[in-house]
Amino acid sequence: MIEKKYQFSKESVKVYFDAGFEALQELTDKENTILITDDNIFSSQSGRFDGWKTIVLKAGEKFKNQKTVDEIINRLIELNADRQTFIIGVGGGVITNITGYAASVYMRGVKFAFVPTSILAMVDASIGGKNGIDVGVYKNLVGVINQPQFLLFDYTFLETLPEKEWINGFAEIIKHACIKDVNMFDFLKEKSLGYFRSSLENIGKLVQQNVEIKYNIVANDERETGDRKLLNFGHTLGHAIENTANLPHGSAISIGMMVACHISETINNFSKVETEKIKELISQYHLPVSFETNKEKAWEILLHDKKKSGNDMNFIVLDEIGKASVKKIPLPQLREIFNSLS
Numbered sequence: 001m002i003e004k005k006y007q008f009s010k011e012s013v014k015v016y017f018d019a020g021f022e023a024l025q026e027l028t029d030k031e032n033t034i035l036i037t038d039d040n041i042f043s044s045q046s047g048r049f050d051g052w053k054t055i056v057l058k059a060g061e062k063f064k065n066q067k068t069v070d071e072i073i074n075r076l077i078e079l080n081a082d083r084q085t086f087i088i089g090v091g092g093g094v095i096t097n098i099t100g101y102a103a104s105v106y107m108r109g110v111k112f113a114f115v116p117t118s119i120l121a122m123v124d125a126s127i128g129g130k131n132g133i134d135v136g137v138y139k140n141l142v143g144v145i146n147q148p149q150f151l152l153f154d155y156t157f158l159e160t161l162p163e164k165e166w167i168n169g170f171a172e173i174i175k176h177a178c179i180k181d182v183n184m185f186d187f188l189k190e191k192s193l194g195y196f197r198s199s200l201e202n203i204g205k206l207v208q209q210n211v212e213i214k215y216n217i218v219a220n221d222e223r224e225t226g227d228r229k230l231l232n233f234g235h236t237l238g239h240a241i242e243n244t245a246n247l248p249h250g251s252a253i254s255i256g257m258m259v260a261c262h263i264s265e266t267i268n269n270f271s272k273v274e275t276e277k278i279k280e281l282i283s284q285y286h287l288p289v290s291f292e293t294n295k296e297k298a299w300e301i302l303l304h305d306k307k308k309s310g311n312d313m314n315f316i317v318l319d320e321i322g323k324a325s326v327k328k329i330p331l332p333q334l335r336e337i338f339n340s341l342s
Ligand SMILES: NC(=O)c1ccc[n+]([C@@H]2O[C@H](COP(=O)([O-])OP(=O)(O)OC[C@H]3O[C@@H](n4cnc5c(N)ncnc54)[C@H](O)[C@@H]3O)[C@@H](O)[C@H]2O)c1
Pocket: 038, 039, 040, 041, 044, 059, 060, 061, 064, 091, 092, 093, 094, 095, 097, 117, 118, 119, 120, 121, 124, 125, 126, 127, 128, 129, 130, 131, 132, 139, 140, 157, 158, 159, 160, 161, 162, 165, 168, 249
């Protein structure tokens, strides 16, 4: 087990890499702890939850909403949860997001932690303290920024993660490479999904590297006034098509990253050759690079995006692979570029 401590503005978060789920018993008082997971994880990892008070939610993004939060709150009341209760989300990004949010509002906030079980939750959703829910088609519209007490990484959970969820998570890893780490980009190019799936050691190292990339960005800019915005690379359009086209998050942001590359070519002198390299890497990890979408509908949702400020949209562009920046694009110009994309 590798133990690290990450410092945020107000609190610090302990991170246990390469840990066993059993270690949870030493980190928390079992009697005072409630686990929250979803029915897929609960059934594929049965046994792990024995002896723990557990709230099992229906799996899926469509349940990441206020109705499920109400359900969690009712279950917490039934379980006599009070201010001393510790809540641990064991699951993918949906579970970590909704757990962090529910714990932050229950009795004005109780302590919580995460055991991320999907690649996406490990490298992204569980880190940084953003916890929230969707409202209709608007992703993560309601939420808080609140750090968990700790993160426990037990890579053996990945043994039951379906292949499509592995693929989904690699979109965020590719995103990190594009905005921050050209060496990781080249490393990913050399390897394959099979290489990472074949050994927990291989994937463990990559996960840790990605946690550190995200942590370094977030720790310096928790409230997203600067560098943290870069993590939205591919996400502006990605979020818009994710719900309209009902695509998995990773697929939607892969397409979003390709659009952002084209926009970077138009307004930021980003090289076509690099766009091509990114396209190849995305395809190499079995992610899509284009998709038929209802442009009108996607545009409408885009306009509601939280990255809009007045008549401009803050858009993340690439300067080169491994380096990104924020550019304000006037909406009419963005609309023109958007319409011209095939
Ligand atoms: N807060 C943030 O900063 C942030 C960042 C990125 C993504 N997110 C959010 O994360 C969510 C997506 O995360 P996700 O892709 O992990 O979704 P998810 O939680 O829906 O998990 C994907 C699927 O994999 C299953 N699963 C997870 N771990 C498993 C395991 N070990 N074995 C078997 N099945 C398993 C789940 O049941 C689910 O069906 C989105 O809601 C997105 O908005 C948040």
